[in-house]
Amino acid sequence: MVWKPTLPLSDSNGSNLSVGIRMISIVAGAGNDVRELRFSQPPVRTVSFELLFRTDVALSLSSTAGLLDRWSGEFPHVRESAPAPRGDVGTVGFIGDGDPWPFPLVELSGDDGRSVRMQADSVAVSWRFDPDSAVTYPGYGALRSSLEALLGEFIGHLGDKGTHVVLTGAACRYVNDISQYSPKQLMAGVVSGWVDEEPLVAADVGTLGYAGLRMIYEASPDLDGCSITIGIDPASPDSREGTQSILDISVQREGGGEEVSLSDLDIVHERLTLTFLNSSNSRLRTEWKQES
Helix, strand or coil, X not given: CEECCCCCCECCCCCECCHHHHHHHHHHCCCXXXXXXXXXXXXXEEEEEEEEEEECCCCCHHHHHHHHHHHCCCCCEEXXXXXXXXXXXXXXXXXXXXXXXXXXXXXXXXXXXXXXXEECCXXXXXXXXXXXXXXXXXXXXXXXXHHHHHHHXXXXXXXXXXXXXXXXXXXXXXXXXXXXXXXXXXXXXXXXXXXXXXXXXXXXXCCCCCCCEEXXXXXXXXXXXXXXXXXXXXXXXXXXXXXXEEEEEEEEEECCCCCCCHXXXXXXXXXXXXXXXXXXXXXXXXXXXXXX
């Protein structure tokens, strides 16, 4: 199920007409300072920060070889694949005679749950937090600092090779385990604005093959130019509907070709945090032990 609402919708008094729009009004609302939000038991399982860029010289494996070698101690596992398409670019393309071979998608991973992914127009850092391990989500500030350090090495190395990097966009993605609700219950709660802490859902009429939701909010000035995608799925693809859920939130902001900075990542993360809060209820926030 994919829902792409048209924004904004309101009655003659300016009141929100739908739960979806109510969410956006909270996401866009001023005065919601979420920068210091903390949970002592957060449901975060994976986090990804991505920075989009352009270069004045096309990237090549030879220009990044020294950097990949430098990172091999932290990220010993390397995998290459076809680059992921961006925007309206199709998934099939052709290379003409004499054209350079496209820079692949290079994925570097470590044994500590961290990974780096780069291709010709983006670099991303991801973290995986195993609920059974002692490594837990340390907060946005710590992860941002880690990204900033790796980004500095990336830009510095390419600069030494004569390649200038210009940041053009930022994106964040958080995947959360929601063990308290089934996908149907979580969908009902999010779409209804959590009017009931324990959402009532209809009984299945047969074997349910899948229950999930996608809400896609296109970039707009009301969202500081951010686009937002909210996904709800079963916690395990093998469990069909199951009793536990995944809440997957992605937010992206592009500069329209203009240069951006890491402050754009801060804007994106704040939008994501507000969306996360609005997708939860007081029971969940209490069980996650909200501290601020």
